[in-house]
Structures are given as structure tokens and as C-alpha cells.
Amino acid sequence: MNRTPSIDVVSFLQVNVLLYRTKVSYAKTKNILLNIKRYNSSSSNRWLNRQQNDVYSNQAKVENLRSRAAYKLIELDDKFKFFDKSKQQNILDLGFAPGAWSQVARVKTNRFSKIFGVDILPCQPPTGVSSIQGNILSRRTHDLIRLFFSREIKLNKIDKIHEDYGYFEDLTEKENNLYHNNPQLEGETETLCNENLPEIMKQPIDLVMSDMYVPWPQISGYWAQTTNTPYYRMANTTGVAIKDHYMSMDLCDAALVVACDLLKTNGNFICKLYTGKEDNLLEKRMKKIFNKVQRFKPKTCRDESKEIYLVGLKKKKNVDKMEVFL
Numbered sequence: 280m281n282r283t284p285s286i287d288v289v290s291f292l293q294v295n296v297l298l299y300r301t302k303v304s305y306a307k308t309k310n311i312l313l314n315i316k317r318y319n320s321s322s323s324n325r326w327l328n329r330q331q332n333d334v335y336s337n338q339a340k341v342e343n344l345r346s347r348a349a350y351k352l353i354e355l356d357d358k359f360k361f362f363d364k365s366k367q368q369n370i371l372d373l374g375f376a377p378g379a380w381s382q383v384a385r386v387k388t389n390r391f392s393k394i395f396g397v398d399i400l401p402c403q404p405p406t407g408v409s410s411i412q413g414n415i416l417s418r419r420t421h422d423l424i425r426l427f428f429s430r431e432i433k434l435n436k437i438d439k440i441h442e443d444y445g446y447f448e449d450l451t452e453k454e455n456n457l458y459h460n461n462p463q464l465e466g467e468t469e470t471l472c473n474e475n476l477p478e479i480m481k482q483p484i485d486l487v488m489s490d491m492y493v494p495w496p497q498i499s500g501y502w503a504q505t506t507n508t509p510y511y512r513m514a515n516t517t518g519v520a521i522k523d524h525y526m527s528m529d530l531c532d533a534a535l536v537v538a539c540d541l542l543k544t545n546g547n548f549i550c551k552l553y554t555g556k557e558d559n560l561l562e563k564r565m566k567k568i569f570n571k572v573q574r575f576k577p578k579t580c581r582d583e584s585k586e587i588y589l590v591g592l593k594k595k596k597n598v599d600k601m602e603v604f605l
């Protein structure tokens with residue numbers, strides 16, 4: 280087979296020949312090569328190296344969690360107590376892929392609770408979690424979320440192991456009568472009209488959690504992609520603080536619109552953002568929606584990262600979306 284030598288081997292040989300001619304020592308050659316390598320290494324390589332040496336990433340692999348992000352949600356829940364096994368909860372996980380937050384939510388809630396993930400990337404959800412591939416900036420995605428929570432879903436009891444972990448392999452789904460009896464909702468192509476919806480469908484969610492961040496366009500690694508590992512670099516940021524900030528603010532606003540429309544009164548909200556100039560504006564908006572708003576930086580977040588979480592506790596009654604955003 281005709282094999283093409285990698286760029287490193289080629290540059291090693293080239294530099295060696297060059298240095299042999301000029302009688303430079305081997306140690307110096309190595310130094311020059313290291314510099315070339317450093318120059319060539321992309322930010323995604325640096326990210327992969329950091330992941331390999333990261334305690335939380337390794338721990339996540341041991342515990343069969345899909346990413347280190349799981350520990351951030353665990354810390355958030357330790358502080359704010361979002362999950363409650365004693366009652367049925369409807370949970371929406373925005374930007375759920377690869378699915379670590381959904382895994383945590385599944386384990387921390389009882390088997391009657393529904394967990395629904397939305398992501399713009401294709402991703403197989405964890406066991407006991409439902410999902411759609413959709414853009415949260417689209418009105419249709421909002422409608423599909425509403426439809427999902429209007430259905431009655433029963434989780435099958437299969438065996439003791441699943442019972443212990445609070446979820447089960449199969450889902451049996453029974454359409455909610457309200458959905459079938461309402462002609463307006465049967466054709467999913469129409470945008471749902473809020474005024475005519477039955478009460479149960481107006482605001483069905485107890486917790487909206489958003490860990491969204493804009494994924495990078497895929498430029499490599501196609502050979503290794505499966506539905507479970509859609510993109511390697513989806514947890515990556517651009518490294519340009521101001522860009523990261525503005526990109527995350529748009530997604531926070533989108534999550535906030537979902538909270539205005541679909542979160543129950545007294546429901547809670549978690550939202551990841553990269554800090555910058557517009558934090559205060561977001562916080563101000565959140566204060567119009569929630570009784571209490573708090574900032575939280577989990578220990579799992581890297582020190583150098585600008586990532587923080589804004590938490591909205593106990594949604595107020597009759598929130599006027601127009602007033603929040605104008």
C-alpha cells in the first residue's frame with residue numbers, strides 16, 4: 280500500500296537534512312521540531328489534550344456519563360435543589376447533546392418524570408430520555424416541545440436495576456385525549472395558538488435548563504462520527520471572549536423566550552452564558568420573570584473560563600413576554 284508520511288515525519292526529515300548540512304546537533308533539531316509542532320497545533324488539539332488530562336472528564340468516563348458537564352448540573356442541583364423525586368416533573372434540556380445533563384436529570388427524578396432534550400445536532404438521547412433534533416430559534420421547535428409534554432408517557436417497569444436508577448428501557452406512549460380532541464393541535468404543521476390551548480398545554484414545564492453553545496462547523500473527524508458523538512468540538516468556544524459572549528447571549532434570550540411561554544408558574548430556569556457586557560441586561564430580564572435570580576460558577580468550570588450559570592427561581596405569575604424583552 281502506498282502510504283503518505285505524516286506532516287511531522289516529513290518536516291522531521293527535511294529539518295534533519297537541512298541541519299546535517301549545516302552541522303547542527305540532534306538536540307537542536309528536536310527543539311526546532313517542537314516549535315514547528317507547537318506552531319501547527321490547532322485549538323482543537325489543545326482542547327483534546329486538556330480533556331485527556333482533566334480529572335472531571337476522566338471521572339465522567341468511569342461513571343459512564345456522556346461528558347464532564349454532568350458535574351456542573353450536579354453542583355447546581357446540590358445548591359438549588361431543582362430535582363425532586365417525590366413528585367412528577369417535566370424537564371426540558373436545551374442543547375442536550377451529548378446528553379450528560381439529561382442523564383443526571385433522569386437519575387435524579389422519579390420514573391413518572393418526563394425529560395425532553397432538544398439539540399440542533401443529531402444525537403441519540405440517553406435511556407429514558409426523549410429528544411428531537413431542532414433549532415431553538417425556530418417557532419416550530421417550541422410547538423413540538425409543547426406537544427411532547429402534552430402527551431401522557433408511561434415508563435415501563437422492566438427490572439430492579441432500572442427501578443433503582445429511576446428509569447426504564449421502553450416507553451409506552453398514550454396520546455393525551457386533550458390533544459386528540461383539539462382539532463387545532465392535530466395538524467402539527469400549524470403554529471399553535473396560545474389562547475385556545477387547554478390549560479395543561481399552556482405551560483407544562485417545571486424546569487428549563489439551557490447549556491446551549493453554538494457548535495463549530497465541522498471541518499474534520501468525519502470518519503469517527505456516530506449519532507452519539509456528533510461533534511468533538513461542540514463544547515469548544517472560539518477563545519475570543521467578546522464573540523463567545525454575544526453568541527451565548529442570543530441563545531440565552533431564546534431559552535428565556537421558552538421559559539416565558541412554556542414554564543409553569545413557580546418553575547425554575549438554568550442558563551449557561553459567557554460573561555461580558557450584556558450580562559446585566561439578561562439578569563434584568565430574568566428579574567422580570569423570576570422571583571429570585573442568582574449567578575453561580577460551579578467548581579467544575581475551568582478557572583480561566585468565562586462560563587457562568589444564571590439561575591431563575593420561582594417563575595412569577597402572568598409574565599408578559601413583550602414587557603420582558605422591550
Ligand SMILES: C[S@@+](CC[C@H](N)C(=O)[O-])C[C@H]1O[C@@H](n2cnc3c(N)ncnc32)[C@H](O)[C@@H]1O
Pocket residue numbers: 345346348349373374375376377378379380381397398399400413414415416490491492493494513514530
Ligand atoms: C455544551 S453542549 C451541551 C452539553 C450538554 N448539556 C451535556 O450535558 O451533554 C451545547 C449544545 O448546544 C447545542 N445548540 C447550540 N445552538 C443550538 C440551537 N440553536 N438549538 C438547539 N441546540 C443548540 C449544540 O449543538 C450543543 O450540542
